[in-house]
Amino acid sequence: MSSALNGLAPRAQRGARIAGAFVWMGYTEAKAYPLAFFLPLVTALASPVVYYFVAQLVDSGPSVGDSYYTFAIIGLAANAAMTGGLTAFASTLDYAIQQGRFETLLVEPVRWRILPFGLAGWAIVVYSISAVLQFSLGLILGADIRVTGLPIAVIVIVLGILAGHAVGIISGSVKVLSKRSDPVLGLYMTLAFMLSGVVFPVGLLPLPLRVLSYCIPHTYVLSALRHVLMTDPSGITGPEAGPAIALLLLFVALVYPFGLWLWGRALDYGRTLGVLAGY
Amino acid sequence: MTSPKVQSPIVEVTGVSKVYEPSTWWMRFLLRSAIDEPVRALHDVSLAVRPGEVCAVVGPNGAGKSTLFRILTGLTTPTSGFSRVRGFDAQHESRRVRKLVGFMPADDRSLYLRHTCRQNLMFHGRLQGMRRDQLHVLVDETLDLVGLGHARDRMGIALSSGMRARLQLARALLHRPEVLILDEPTSNVDPVGSYALLKLIERLTREHGLAVLLSSHRLEEIDALHDNVAFLDRGVLVHWGDLHSLRDLWERPRIVIQFADSASARVAAKQLDSASDVDVATVDGDTLTAFAGHTGRMLVQLDGHLGDVVSIEESRMPLRELLTRLVERREV
Numbered sequence: 001m002s003s004a005l006n007g008l009a010p011r012a013q014r015g016a017r018i019a020g021a022f023v024w025m026g027y028t029e030a031k032a033y034p035l036a037f038f039l040p041l042v043t044a045l046a047s048p049v050v051y052y053f054v055a056q057l058v059d060s061g062p063s064v065g066d067s068y069y070t071f072a073i074i075g076l077a078a079n080a081a082m083t084g085g086l087t088a089f090a091s092t093l094d095y096a097i098q099q100g101r102f103e104t105l106l107v108e109p110v111r112w113r114i115l116p117f118g119l120a121g122w123a124i125v126v127y128s129i130s131a132v133l134q135f136s137l138g139l140i141l142g143a144d145i146r147v148t149g150l151p152i153a154v155i156v157i158v159l160g161i162l163a164g165h166a167v168g169i170i171s172g173s174v175k176v177l178s179k180r181s182d183p184v185l186g187l188y189m190t191l192a193f194m195l196s197g198v199v200f201p202v203g204l205l206p207l208p209l210r211v212l213s214y215c216i217p218h219t220y221v222l223s224a225l226r227h228v229l230m231t232d233p234s235g236i237t238g239p240e241a242g243p244a245i246a247l248l249l250l251f252v253a254l255v256y257p258f259g260l261w262l263w264g265r266a267l268d269y270g271r272t273l274g275v276l277a278g279y
Numbered sequence: 280m281t282s283p284k285v286q287s288p289i290v291e292v293t294g295v296s297k298v299y300e301p302s303t304w305w306m307r308f309l310l311r312s313a314i315d316e317p318v319r320a321l322h323d324v325s326l327a328v329r330p331g332e333v334c335a336v337v338g339p340n341g342a343g344k345s346t347l348f349r350i351l352t353g354l355t356t357p358t359s360g361f362s363r364v365r366g367f368d369a370q371h372e373s374r375r376v377r378k379l380v381g382f383m384p385a386d387d388r389s390l391y392l393r394h395t396c397r398q399n400l401m402f403h404g405r406l407q408g409m410r411r412d413q414l415h416v417l418v419d420e421t422l423d424l425v426g427l428g429h430a431r432d433r434m435g436i437a438l439s440s441g442m443r444a445r446l447q448l449a450r451a452l453l454h455r456p457e458v459l460i461l462d463e464p465t466s467n468v469d470p471v472g473s474y475a476l477l478k479l480i481e482r483l484t485r486e487h488g489l490a491v492l493l494s495s496h497r498l499e500e501i502d503a504l505h506d507n508v509a510f511l512d513r514g515v516l517v518h519w520g521d522l523h524s525l526r527d528l529w530e531r532p533r534i535v536i537q538f539a540d541s542a543s544a545r546v547a548a549k550q551l552d553s554a555s556d557v558d559v560a561t562v563d564g565d566t567l568t569a570f571a572g573h574t575g576r577m578l579v580q581l582d583g584h585l586g587d588v589v590s591i592e593e594s595r596m597p598l599r600e601l602l603t604r605l606v607e608r609r610e611v
Contacts, residue, residue, distance in 0.1 A: 017405060018408060020405065022406075024405065028398060029391070029394075099388055099389070101388070103354065103384060104382075105406075106354060107382040109378040109407055111374060177309055271355055272355075273299070273300070273302065274299050274346070276355070277349060277354055
């Protein structure tokens, strides 16, 4: 047992070093193209402003925790963070393929299984910064939250990012063969935004769609966050933090191994077809 | 210390064939297939490279050079046969093989051009799990090794094509591989720069006992490397061995004779056509070009016309012609 743990520590260190290398490269790349880095962050701030005015028109009933603006801000910021988890790997992979860098990464003496984590690292950081900025602007514009709920909220959002990343690995596995098209992510993101209750309560959905919404981890993240962060969550539909965390853990435990298995299979198939290096 | 020539091969390619199959129907839904029927990229190719040797892989487009390199780096699997690097199977022990191999792709797009030379190498070193304190020393040593020590803080975009090629070479050398696979390393470099790059590769090969596989379209460069050549044509290894033995098999001196006038050149060509050991290649005005097994015997055939000869020049058959003849012989 202790020898297994001894072997695990250097592996974990090595994994952290590799993930760190990708984040460092992403950071230096952002410094090299500063406008490309800052512009998306600035445009992300438009949503809290738009919903500030939308909130003036919407009744803040119990189903939105008596504050539609707080309800929407939590939805928007969480959605931004989870979009990072979802899209980070596939979009960075896409960029690496188009730039001709993917082949160079594959011939490095690096476990190919670590690439979904490394390639996604910096993009997740950027999306998380975007989420924090949206959330902060929301607070400035009048969103009201329970500060005591923040530690649990952080746990929920981290699990949400991991769940998204697990789905993102499935998407990347398709992309490594298809090169450009991305049916998994396109479909998932559309469903997630429509059904998980980003800017309206899931309770408004017709029953069949409501059932479908509970197949998407986003729904659990949003409902858990609203339960722990809103000052009056009594009317919020969906599971509270405890059950949501348990379900998210289950999702991550099932989908990550499947995603990594699929990634390995996609690379093996790409090797046989001879399409790994192309674009 | 043992001589590199008697060491056992570090790269072994044994009976490797690769047939690219058209994509399955569901795969075509994702990506348009480049082929409609199976394409044989390599057929029963065997070769070996020892430490301290450069093996130049040459051949026309579609000969199978890139496929061979991809099989050796684990990016493609062979349909049959196997390739090994220091005994590790490139298909099943790909990561172990990649630890031993440094790869330089054909174009420089894979470099981070808005980053300095040092940053480019630091990234790849960290990917390989090297510790930061070790890496600083190693990066500087490697940049010095390829002659980029003075440009270590210069961005990729500010480097000449030759310097970018050197940076790519440095990246391939960073983890101190035993084998270098260089895919057209001089393709974007001017002749002077490419000569310098090849000499650098040659020096590193000898000094560090590297086994180098290198592809190039510039045959004069291959000629200058004075080492082994693997000549591929449509997936088949047409020649494998040193250039000297290839020349022994095929080479006949090229003789260029300038006559006093074009009529004399044409008459001489007619006379030489009947000679058994002479091939008249061209008659261009007053100049006749021929290949002959023996220059003296050819001149004897010109008996009666020697007085019309203004000059005679004998030269080695260019490698390009030598290889073209190999291809032509296969087609016959």
